[in-house]
Amino acid sequence: MRADRLVTMSQPVDSAVSAVRTYIARHRAAFLDELAEWLRIPSVSAQPDHTTDVRRSADWLAARLQETGFPTAEVWETPGAPAVFAEWPCDDPEAPTVLVYGHHDVQPAAREDGWDSEPFEPVIRENRLYARGAADDKGQVFFHTLGVRAHLAATGRTAPAVHLKLLIEGEEESGSPHFRALVQEHAQRLAADVVIVSDTSMWSEDTPTVCTGMRGLAECEIRLYGPDQDIHSGAFGGAVPNPATAAARLVAALHDEQERVAVPGFYDGIVELTDRERALFAELPFDEQGWLREAKSHATHGEFGHTTLERIWARPTAEVNGIGGGYQGPGSKTIIPSSALLKLSFRLVAGQDPDRIEKAVRDWAAEQVPAGIRYEISFGAATRPCLTPLDHPALQSVVRAMGRAFDKPVGFTRVGGSGPAADLEEVLGAPVLFLGISVPSDGWHAPNEKVELDLLLKGVETTAYLWSDLAENWRHAP
Amino acid sequence: MRADRLVTMSQPVDSAVSAVRTYIARHRAAFLDELAEWLRIPSVSAQPDHTTDVRRSADWLAARLQETGFPTAEVWETPGAPAVFAEWPCDDPEAPTVLVYGHHDVQPAAREDGWDSEPFEPVIRENRLYARGAADDKGQVFFHTLGVRAHLAATGRTAPAVHLKLLIEGEEESGSPHFRALVQEHAQRLAADVVIVSDTSMWSEDTPTVCTGMRGLAECEIRLYGPDQDIHSGAFGGAVPNPATAAARLVAALHDEQERVAVPGFYDGIVELTDRERALFAELPFDEQGWLREAKSHATHGEFGHTTLERIWARPTAEVNGIGGGYQGPGSKTIIPSSALLKLSFRLVAGQDPDRIEKAVRDWAAEQVPAGIRYEISFGAATRPCLTPLDHPALQSVVRAMGRAFDKPVGFTRVGGSGPAADLEEVLGAPVLFLGISVPSDGWHAPNEKVELDLLLKGVETTAYLWSDLAENWRHAP
Known part of the structure; x- marks a missing residue:
């Protein structure tokens, strides 16, 4: 430094x-x-x-x-x-x-x-x-x-x-x-x-x-419903929408190929890092290997064009906190599950308003979820x-x-x-x-x-x- | 008919x-x-x-x-x-x-x-x-x-x-x-x-x-590992790979935009329906609304260019039977999960060999899973x-x-x-x-x-x- x-x-x-x-x-x-x-x-x-x-x-x-x-x-x-x-x-x-x-x-x-x-x-x-x-x-x-x-x-x-x-x-x-x-x-x-x-x-x-x-926080839960009960993947597989697939596709659609959050309007109005702030972050004696050990993780990964410190401190995120649907026990069960669950959280930075983010995510989900899949989306208390x-x-x-x-x-x-x-x-x-x-x-x-x-x-x-x-x-x- | x-x-x-x-x-x-x-x-x-x-x-x-x-x-x-x-x-x-x-x-x-x-x-x-x-x-x-x-x-x-x-x-x-x-x-x-x-x-x-x-059947389980334990999505979110996201992206990558299975080589050598078979299927007194009721589903959905009967009888599929990762209980938990699970099944048609399909899926997964995510893939007993x-x-x-x-x-x-x-x-x-x-x-x-x-x-x-x-x-x- x-x-x-x-x-x-x-x-x-x-x-x-x-x-x-x-x-x-x-x-x-x-x-x-x-x-x-x-x-x-x-x-x-x-x-x-x-x-x-x-x-x-x-x-x-x-x-x-x-x-x-x-x-x-x-x-x-x-x-x-x-x-x-x-x-x-x-x-x-x-x-x-x-x-x-x-x-x-x-x-x-x-x-x-x-x-x-x-x-x-x-x-x-x-x-x-x-x-x-x-x-x-x-x-x-x-x-x-x-x-x-x-x-x-x-x-x-x-x-x-x-x-x-x-x-x-x-x-x-x-x-x-x-x-x-x-x-x-x-x-x-x-x-x-x-x-x-x-x-x-x-x-x-x-x-x-x-x-x-x-950072602020907006938390969201999405439940997706397909068949009214689990159905046989042999008898029906390939011909009806699968809510677990729909949930996964929602997650995949959360980010673009630059790992930016792909929800339209998500970045509207955010206070970008100034060059001075980026320079000051860059001069902190940051040990990325030590940080990875603390994160118990094996690689860094995130929005292109930003350092790890910028990503965790100054960039908004969309993360999957939980996903579930269908059979998760030992062995196999050849079903199309009747429902699936997503728990998402969005970390927000200055200029992002939790209410506007909620609306943007709701609009995005309505756009993304395919016909034949019913869904419910709810948001918890947000932090600015x-x-x-x-x-x-x-x-x-x-x-x-x-x-x-x-x-x-x-x-x-x-x-x-x-x-x-x-x-x-x-x-x-x-x-x-x-x-x-x-x-x-x-x-x-x-x-x-x-x-x-x-x-x-x-x-x-x-x-x-x-x-x-x-x-x-x-x-x-x- | x-x-x-x-x-x-x-x-x-x-x-x-x-x-x-x-x-x-x-x-x-x-x-x-x-x-x-x-x-x-x-x-x-x-x-x-x-x-x-x-x-x-x-x-x-x-x-x-x-x-x-x-x-x-x-x-x-x-x-x-x-x-x-x-x-x-x-x-x-x-x-x-x-x-x-x-x-x-x-x-x-x-x-x-x-x-x-x-x-x-x-x-x-x-x-x-x-x-x-x-x-x-x-x-x-x-x-x-x-x-x-x-x-x-x-x-x-x-x-x-x-x-x-x-x-x-x-x-x-x-x-x-x-x-x-x-x-x-x-x-x-x-x-x-x-x-x-x-x-x-x-x-x-x-x-x-x-x-x-x-149809035949090949069943596959993929476990994906990110951080060595669940980590805080505020402290680390946006900067390390999330195995639940990786699992969801795998699922999303299973199909192309025509709903064909996107695993390279998946369709190699399959015995296609003849025009006569397609015509015979089409003449069966198929009641799609009644079939949907039996499927307890609310829409048909599947590979483009094929009817429902063709999809369930004569086309191979990839379905998610189960997906899981992170927190699935009530309320929220702001974590990046340490692992995620996928249970996939592939219905196979004549000309597809379960051993070749297993190899194709293994190669595809190796190609798709991002750096920083470790994974294990296993296949159960297959049916031809x-x-x-x-x-x-x-x-x-x-x-x-x-x-x-x-x-x-x-x-x-x-x-x-x-x-x-x-x-x-x-x-x-x-x-x-x-x-x-x-x-x-x-x-x-x-x-x-x-x-x-x-x-x-x-x-x-x-x-x-x-x-x-x-x-x-x-x-x-x-």
């Missing part, structure tokens, strides 16, 4: 930096003790016997945020697990408003899954903190507490330089079923100029990056894509703050997956940035989840600079 | 005919009593608790064939259920040898499946005999006993005019797992100039037909197609005999399915003809299976003429 191609504001260590670092060093031990206390609460949202633990986790966090200095720290009820909201207004009403998003629930974990220590008994080994939730997401939520204190200590302020809000949900690991409604219900109190999501990873220990967007342009002032602030903390050039990534952050962008009308200090080896959802302590404290340090930088460089546009 | 387009030897009732009919009328009651006795034996080969019944059925038949006059009538053991072999040589060593094939085992049946009477308690209602096996296949085997006696009575012979052999297997309803080995083991004793299979249907009560061939040309002298004899018995023009059909008869053609090197007097409404494999008594006796009558006609018109070619 050539530094001159990356946005960076790496600077000599100035007095603010040394004040921040001194403050963090002094409070490091207490900070880690408190985080460990939180990590001991097994707030597994997917398991009903942990319902009270998820509530304890919310209560614990709200109390801690009050201790930190947030004048407002509330537990917000949902039909499921509670969220935590906190607010610390700036004394300057013109300062921008920042909403930090994270979650306090965790994935299930049990020692026998392959953990080297109890998942809810945090331990530090070789400068890493091991516990379920250490990286996903309690560690990344919690760095904001010490971060805002360091920001105050270094600046001599009594309130942050921005209007600071936190929304920490309790059902992210269960698919955020009530999140959108929660955001809609409290849209006024959540109103912000920018959303900072701290629930992602950066490129690697050595390569700090900020994520600028994530989100993307913040590289030249957005808030993104520049994040890059500068991160650059100071890491003392390194900061690169840009995106996320191929989809998440509730897009609801925040859509409902609140605010751009979303992803400030994550986890790394791919942290073992999210896996045994021996950990967080690198050095990186965790870089997260603290980043936010200590970030609020000042935002306030300085970006005034609230009323 | 215009009679002048059909091969027919309809004649005025001559003295031979009246002798045969008189004999049959006199022995009708005893014949039906004996058949009913046989039908009371529940010789269900697929159900282990009927093992002794299948053996009883074989013993019963062998004894009855001896009573009929066959000098040889033996029970032949197999690793499964026993078959029955009988032989009645002609006194003229130059006479042709005929091997009749049928089976004495039956499908399972229980009153509660929807039978109006006990399936193994034969009853006659409205000139129909109801019982499991009445049409499939005990009735059609048993007409040969009275038939040969009527033949002798009408001709004054003491032995049939042909060397007559019967092979009645006991595992047809269980897939004939030991049949080919049995035929190979006894190939010398089974040697014949022509094989007559009595285990099929004719067009309808009003349209007597003889079947001239059946068989076809007897319209001008074959034995076929002419069957048509004349049937025409005399029914006093009507006789049409030609084929069978779309596949069966063990092809083993007889291949192992014995003899052409196979299908002399069946069942009709599509007889309810094979269904509740209330029955045989039309008038048609059953037409079967008796047909064979009474057939052996004389064959002996007269077709000398054994040594």
Whole structure:
């Protein structure tokens, strides 16, 4: 990676930096003790016997945020697990408003899954903190507490330089079923100029990056019906339409010979990668063989004219998640099946609207399915894509703050997956940035989840600079 | 159907005919009593608790064939259920040898499946005999006993005019797992100039037909492997090959835009329909809407340039019997599946060799499956197609005999399915003809299976003429 191609504001260590670092060093031990206390609460949202633990986790966090200095720290009820909201207004009403998003629930974990220590008994080994939730997401939520204190200590302020809000949900690991409604219900109190999501990873220990967007998602199920029951392929084979064949032909028609999605209108209006973004992606130290190992795959394959990183981060896709029809057991059964099933998902990029995509796919299916085959098509709840342009002032602030903390050039990534952050962008009308200090080896959802302590404290340090930088460089546009 | 387009030897009732009919009328009651006795034996080969019944059925038949006059009538053991072999040589060593094939085992049946009477308690209602096996296949085997006696009575012979052999297997309803080995083991004793299979249907009560061939079958399973485990379609989607997509593309590539099978070499060497056969098919009183109801389908569809009857009887096919991969349960799962499965079957027509088809499909799959997808392809036991040309002298004899018995023009059909008869053609090197007097409404494999008594006796009558006609018109070619 050539530094001159990356946005960076790496600077000599100035007095603010040394004040921040001194403050963090002094409070490091207490900070880690408190985080460990939180990590001991097994707030597994997917398991009903942990319902009270998820509530304890919310209560614990709200109390801690009050201790930190947030004048407002509330537990917000949902039909499921509670969220935590906190607010610390700036004394300057013109300062921008920042909403930090994270979650306090965790994935299930049990020692026998392959953990080297109890998942809810945090331990530090070789400068890493091991516990379920250490990286996903309690560690990344919690760095904001010490971060805002360091920001105050270094600046001599009594309130942050921005209007600071936190929304920490309790059902992210269960698919955020009530999140959108929660955001809609409290849209006024959540109103912000920018959303900072701290629930992602950066490129690697050595390569700090900020994520600028994530793909959206539209999911579709198509059921195709041929004969009213399975019929004999000898007696009738070759003379009536076969719904399994029709399903397969739909899948084959999903892409053209350049592996572009062949649904008419699919690419209409998409925000194309700029040359600068393509160049920045290309300069990330990407190890394709290592990535293939992580993908447990044996070749790369996708839309012509794009690199693997472009394909997973910035290009929309159509994938078959499931296909079925007829006899799938051992041996053979000479039938024409009566029905077949397709589960498709479309990853979307900025400029694609899930409603328009749904209509395009419905029109395409109506065109493709042959006479004699009846079909039903249905769509699940969709997730919108989100993307913040590289030249957005808030993104520049994040890059500068991160650059100071890491003392390194900061690169840009995106996320191929989809998440509730897009609801925040859509409902609140605010751009979303992803400030994550986890790394791919942290073992999210896996045994021996950990967080690198050095990186965790870089997260603290980043936010200590970030609020000042935002306030300085970006005034609230009323 | 215009009679002048059909091969027919309809004649005025001559003295031979009246002798045969008189004999049959006199022995009708005893014949039906004996058949009913046989039908009371529940010789269900697929159900282990009927093992002794299948053996009883074989013993019963062998004894009855001896009573009929066959000098040889033996029970032949197999690793499964026993078959029955009988032989009645002609006194003229130059006479042709005929091997009749049928089976004495039956499908399972229980009153509660929807039978109006006990399936193994034969009853006659409205000139129909109801019982499991009445049409499939005990009735059609048993007409040969009275038939040969009527033949002798009408001709004054003491032995049939042909060397007559019967092979009645006991595992047809269980897939004939030991049949080919049995035929190979006894190939010398089974040697014949022509094989007559009595285990099929004719067009309808009003349209007597003889079947001239059946399609072969090659079955194939393809397993496709992508990632080593299911992977996240957000993190990796669009950048690695998806085995479900690869499976679907294979299926889509099976046919060209004319719905011809697109596997290179698939049609090499096939015996095309002659104009005469196409014309004869076209003159059958085919009711496409009624056929669609029977197929429980909502449209016809198949190889361009061919009628439905041509498609199911005389054209080879490729059908998907099963397809599967990824998530098929309720809701959604955003994965790229690690594997997918295809079960394909190919119906073959005369001129297609299953071994050559297997090689063609293997070559085609190797060509089609993309890089990064590993696959395994396997083929099950294949069944060869068989076809007897319209001008074959034995076929002419069957048509004349049937025409005399029914006093009507006789049409030609084929069978779309596949069966063990092809083993007889291949192992014995003899052409196979299908002399069946069942009709599509007889309810094979269904509740209330029955045989039309008038048609059953037409079967008796047909064979009474057939052996004389064959002996007269077709000398054994040594």
